[in-house]
Amino acid sequence: MMSFSAVAPEIWIAAGVLAVVGFEALRSRLPGNFLKTAIPATALLALALALIEALFWNGASQGVFYDGSLVIDAFSRLFVAAACLGALIILFYSVTDMERHGLGRGEYHALVLTATLGVVVIITAANLLVLYLGLELLSLSLYTLISIDRERIPAAEAAMKYFFLGAIASGVLLYGLSLLYGLSGTLSIARLSVDLVAMGPGALLAWVAAVFVLVALAFKFGAAPFHMWVPDVYEGAPTPITLFVATLPELASIALFVRLLSSGLSPLVRDWSGMLIGIAVLSLLVGNLGALLQTNFKRLLAYSAIGHVGFILLGIATGTIRGEVAAVYYTLVYVLMTAVAFGLLLALRARGREIEAIDDLAGLGQSQPWWSLLMLFAMFSLAGVPPFVGFWAKLAVLRALLAAGFPVVAVFAVLMAVVGAFYYLRVVKVMYFDRADHPLVRGNFSLPELVLSLNGLALFILGLVPNSLWGLCTWAIRR
Amino acid sequence: MSPSAWLQETVFWFFGTVLVLAALRVITAKHPVHAALFLVLCFFNTAVLWILSGAEFLGLVLVLIYVGAVLVLLLFVVMMLDVEVAKLREGFVRYAPLGVVIACLLVFELAYVFWAHALGFHALGHLPRVTATHNNTRALGTTLYRHDLYPFELAGMILLVGLIAAILLTLRRRPGIRSQNPAQQVRVRARDRIRLVSLPSGRRHSS
Numbered sequence: 066m067m068s069f070s071a072v073a074p075e076i077w078i079a080a081g082v083l084a085v086v087g088f089e090a091l092r093s094r095l096p097g098n099f100l101k102t103a104i105p106a107t108a109l110l111a112l113a114l115a116l117i118e119a120l121f122w123n124g125a126s127q128g129v130f131y132d133g134s135l136v137i138d139a140f141s142r143l144f145v146a147a148a149c150l151g152a153l154i155i156l157f158y159s160v161t162d163m164e165r166h167g168l169g170r171g172e173y174h175a176l177v178l179t180a181t182l183g184v185v186v187i188i189t190a191a192n193l194l195v196l197y198l199g200l201e202l203l204s205l206s207l208y209t210l211i212s213i214d215r216e217r218i219p220a221a222e223a224a225m226k227y228f229f230l231g232a233i234a235s236g237v238l239l240y241g242l243s244l245l246y247g248l249s250g251t252l253s254i255a256r257l258s259v260d261l262v263a264m265g266p267g268a269l270l271a272w273v274a275a276v277f278v279l280v281a282l283a284f285k286f287g288a289a290p291f292h293m294w295v296p297d298v299y300e301g302a303p304t305p306i307t308l309f310v311a312t313l314p315e316l317a318s319i320a321l322f323v324r325l326l327s328s329g330l331s332p333l334v335r336d337w338s339g340m341l342i343g344i345a346v347l348s349l350l351v352g353n354l355g356a357l358l359q360t361n362f363k364r365l366l367a368y369s370a371i372g373h374v375g376f377i378l379l380g381i382a383t384g385t386i387r388g389e390v391a392a393v394y395y396t397l398v399y400v401l402m403t404a405v406a407f408g409l410l411l412a413l414r415a416r417g418r419e420i421e422a423i424d425d426l427a428g429l430g431q432s433q434p435w436w437s438l439l440m441l442f443a444m445f446s447l448a449g450v451p452p453f454v455g456f457w458a459k460l461a462v463l464r465a466l467l468a469a470g471f472p473v474v475a476v477f478a479v480l481m482a483v484v485g486a487f488y489y490l491r492v493v494k495v496m497y498f499d500r501a502d503h504p505l506v507r508g509n510f511s512l513p514e515l516v517l518s519l520n521g522l523a524l525f526i527l528g529l530v531p532n533s534l535w536g537l538c539t540w541a542i543r544r
Numbered sequence: 545m546s547p548s549a550w551l552q553e554t555v556f557w558f559f560g561t562v563l564v565l566a567a568l569r570v571i572t573a574k575h576p577v578h579a580a581l582f583l584v585l586c587f588f589n590t591a592v593l594w595i596l597s598g599a600e601f602l603g604l605v606l607v608l609i610y611v612g613a614v615l616v617l618l619l620f621v622v623m624m625l626d627v628e629v630a631k632l633r634e635g636f637v638r639y640a641p642l643g644v645v646i647a648c649l650l651v652f653e654l655a656y657v658f659w660a661h662a663l664g665f666h667a668l669g670h671l672p673r674v675t676a677t678h679n680n681t682r683a684l685g686t687t688l689y690r691h692d693l694y695p696f697e698l699a700g701m702i703l704l705v706g707l708i709a710a711i712l713l714t715l716r717r718r719p720g721i722r723s724q725n726p727a728q729q730v731r732v733r734a735r736d737r738i739r740l741v742s743l744p745s746g747r748r749h750s751s
Contacts (some may be wrong), residue, residue: 072694079701081623082701082704086708088703096643128696131693131694132690132692132693134692134693134695135694136693172712174710175708176708176709176712177705179705179708182701186698192695194695195694195695195698198698198699198702199698201702202698202701202702202705205702205705205706205709206709209705209708209709209711209712209713212713215713308732322569337574347663406695448651492681
C-alpha cells in the first residue's frame with residue numbers, strides 16, 4: 066500500500082534536510098544574518114511539522130505500508146511523536162550554544178535531522194532491510210556529529226572509537242540478520258516470528274543468529290560488556306552533541322529491542338532471555354560501580370547511562386508484555402531526565418559556568434538557585450527518589466521482574482540502585498553544601514531556558530501522576 | 545542451423561575470442577596504462593556477451609559503471625602515481641605457484657558447477673527461463689521503484705549523509721589562500737593593473 070500520510074514525518078524531515086543543505090550551498094549568495102535564522106528555523110519547522118503529522122495519525126491510518134517496509138501501529142505513533150518532540154526540544158536547547166562556539170552551521174542541523182530520520186525509520190520499520198538502513202542512517206549521522214568539532218583531539222578520538230566499534234557492531238547485526246533471512250526466507254519481521262515458530266525450538270542456527278543480533282543491539286544501547294565507547298563519547302563530544310547522543314538514540318535502541326527481539330525473535334525468548342539478563346546485570350554492576358569513581362560530570366552521566374540501560378534491559382529480558390511496557394516507560398522517562406541534566410549544563414554554560422568536573426558544581430546552590438533546583442530534580446529522579454518520575458520507572462521494572470519470577474535479579478537491581486543513589490546525591494551535596502565564591506547571578510530567561518524549566522518541572526509533575534505516561538506505554542505495546 | 549542462431553554463434557565466438565585475448569593482454573602488457581585500456585576492452589566484450597544472453601540492463605550498466613567510472617578512476621590513479629613498472633614485475637617466480645594454485649581452484653570450481661548441473665544436481669536451483677517478452681530493465685525498475693521504494697529512498701538519504709559528512713570533516717576554509725577568480729580576471733581593466741607614472745625624462749647623471 067502506498068500512502069503519503071504514512072511517511073509524512075519522514076518526508077518533512079527529509080525536506081528539512083534538503084532545504085538546510087540548499088541554504089548552505091547558497092551561503093556565499095545569501096546574507097549571513099538571514100542564514101543565521103533561516104537554517105535553525107527550517108530545521109525546527111521540519112521537526113515541528115513531522116511531530117504534527119505523527120500526532121495526526123489515527124487508528125484509521127494504521128497498517129503496513131510500502132510493500133511491508135514500514136508499519137504504523139500504536140508503538141509507532143507514540144514513539145515517532147516522542148522522537149520528533151525530543152529532537153525538537155534538543156535542537157531548541159543546543160542551537161544557541163552551537164552558534165556561540167562556531168559550530169552551528171547548516172551541516173549540524175542537517176545531520177541532526179538525518180539522525181532523527183534514522184530514529185523514525187527504525188521505530189516504524191517492519192522489515193529487516195529497512196531496520197538496518199535506519200540504523201545506518203542514525204549511526205553515520207552520529208559519528209559525524211561527534212567529530213563535528215574536528216580541531217578538538219578528544220572529540221576526534223571519541224568519534225574514531227565510536228566509528229570503529231559501531232561499524233563492527235553493524236557488521237555483526239547484519240550477519241545475524243542475514244542468518245535470519247537465510248533461515249526464514251523472509252525480510253518481514255512479522256513473518257519472521259511465524260517462520261521461527263514453525264521451525265520449532267532448539268534450532269542451533271536460529272540461536273546463533275539471536276546471539277549476533279543481541280550483541281549488536283547491546284552495543285548500540287551501550288550495555289556492558291559492550292559499553293566501552295559510552296564514557297569516551299559522552300566526555301569527548303561537545304556538550305550539545307552529548308545531549309543529542311544521550312537521548313534520541315536511546316529511543317531508537319528500545320525500538321530495536323521491541324521490534325526485533327520482542328516481536329521478531331519472540332519464539333526464541335527462552336534463548337535470549339537468559340543472555341539479556343546477564344547483559345543487564347553486568348550493565349548495572351559496571352554502570353553503578355564505575356560511576357562511583359568518576360570526577361568528570363559527563364563521564365559520571367555516561368556510567369549512569371550504562372546503569373540505566375541495565376534497568377531497561379531487565380524489563381525486556383522478562384519476555385512479558387508487562388516487562389516490555391516497563392522498559393518502554395523507563396526509556397521515555399530516562400530520555401526526559403537526561404535531557405534535563407545535559408540541558409542544564411548548556412544553560413549554565415550560557416551563564417559563564419563551564420561544568421567539566423563535578424567539583425565545578427560547588428556553590429551552585431547559592432549562585433544559580435533555580436538551575437540548581439532543577440539539577441536536584443534531575444539527580445533525584447535519576448536516583449529514583451520517590452516523588453519523582455524516575456522512581457516509578459524503577460518500580461515498574463522491579464514489579465515486572467517479580468511478576469515474571471526473577472526475585473534474585475530484582476533484589477540485585479535494588480542494591481545497585483542504592484549504590485547509584487550515592488553518586489547522584491554526591492552531586493547534590495557538592496551543589497548545595499560545598500562553598501565556592503560565586504556571586505548570585507540573575508539573568509533573563511530565554512525561550513529555550515523556559516522550555517528547559519518546564520522539562521525539569523515535568524520530572525516532578527509526572528512523578529505525581531505516574532499513570533498518565535504509563536497508560537500511554539501500555540496502549541503502545543498492547544498486541 | 546537457422547540464420548539467427550548462426551548469427552548468435554558468430555557474435556559469441558568473435559567477442560569471446562577478443563575477450564580472452566584482451567584478458568591475456570591485461571596481464572602481459574608492460575605498461576599499466578595499456579593494461580587498464582585492455583581491461584576496458586574486456587568489459588566492452590563482456591557487456592556484449594551479457595546482452596547476447598538476455599541481460600541487457602546488466603550489460604549497459606557494466607559499460608556505464610565499470611568503463612565510465614571505475615576504470616577512469618583507476619586510470620587517473622595509475623597516471624598520477626607514476627608506478628614503477630619494473631618493480632611490479634619482480635618476484636614473478638615467487639608468486640607463480642600461488643597463482644597456479646588459485647587458477648586451478650577456479651577452474652575446478654567452474655568445472656564442478658557445470659558437471660554437477662549436467663549430472664542433474666539442482667542444488668543451485670533452477671535458473672528462470674527467460675522468455676522473449678521478458679524485460680530485465682522493467683523487472684529491475686519494478687523492484688527498485690515500486691516494491692523496494694522506501695528502502696531505496698533511505699539508501700539515497702544515507703548517501704547524502706555520507707556526502708555531508710565528507711565535506712564537513714575534510715573541507716577546510718583556510719584564510720589567506722590565493723585562489724583564482726576567473727570572473728574577476730575577465731572583468732579586469734587595464735587601469736586596475738597599470739599605473740602610468742610620468743617620470744621626468746632627465747639627462748643622464750654624469751658620475
